[in-house]
Amino acid sequence: MLANNFYDWGDDPSFFMSKQLFGNFNHVTWGVCRRNVRIQLSEGDVVIFFCGKADKRFWNYYFIGYGTVQCALANRQQIWTEEAYKSYRKYYNVLVNINGNHYEPFGEPHDDWKKRIQASYIIFNPLCRSGVCIIS
Numbered sequence: 060m061l062a063n064n065f066y067d068w069g070d071d072p073s074f075f076m077s078k079q080l081f082g083n084f085n086h087v088t089w090g091v092c093r094r095n096v097r098i099q100l101s102e103g104d105v106v107i108f109f110c111g112k113a114d115k116r117f118w119n120y121y122f123i124g125y126g127t128v129q130c131a132l133a134n135r136q137q138i139w140t141e142e143a144y145k146s147y148r149k150y151y152n153v154l155v156n157i158n159g160n161h162y163e164p165f166g167e168p169h170d171d172w173k174k175r176i177q178a179s180y181i182i183f184n185p186l187c188r189s190g191v192c193i194i195s
Contacts, residue, residue: 072108074124076150085185087126090135090152091175097131098178104128106181126183135180147182154180 072089080086089097089106100106108123138144139157147153154172156162161172169175 072124072126073150073152076152080146080149084124086146087124087183088147088150088152089126089181089183090150090154091169094175094178097181100128100131100179100181102128102130106183126181129182129184131179131181133179135176138180144182152180 072087072092074084074087077084077086077088096106105125105127107125109120110123111118111120132138132144135153135155136157136159138147138153139155151163151165153162154169154176161168163169163172
């Protein structure tokens with residue numbers, strides 16, 4: 060991994076796990092942050108990710124990546140019960156385990172996780188080549 064990058068600390072969107080498990084950024088998901096945005100997404104929508112970093116008196120904004128929504132899982136239990144989603148079970152941004160209980164293996168847990176899972180778990184289409192631009 061690059062020494063100076065802009066992965067989200069909680070890996071949401073999951074650029075880090077996509078790279079770790081698949082060796083590329085084509086299997087990105089989004090399931091914790093920006094519930095108000097995720098709740099509106101549907102198949103075919105394009106999402107573009109930026110991050111901001113404070114630098115003394117100014118903010119610098121960086122393009123991080125993009126993805127085309129393949130599906131918006133309203134029921135996250137499908138990740139644990141359907142074979143098609145098996146590869147996403149190790150991701151840090153799933154928020155629920157096989158029993159439907161709170162599951163955040165990395166970072167500070169979200170007290171409002173039940174509210175966050177009311178918005179769909181977004182899986183971006185690997186065939187549309189979700190992209191990422193890691194700043195070094």
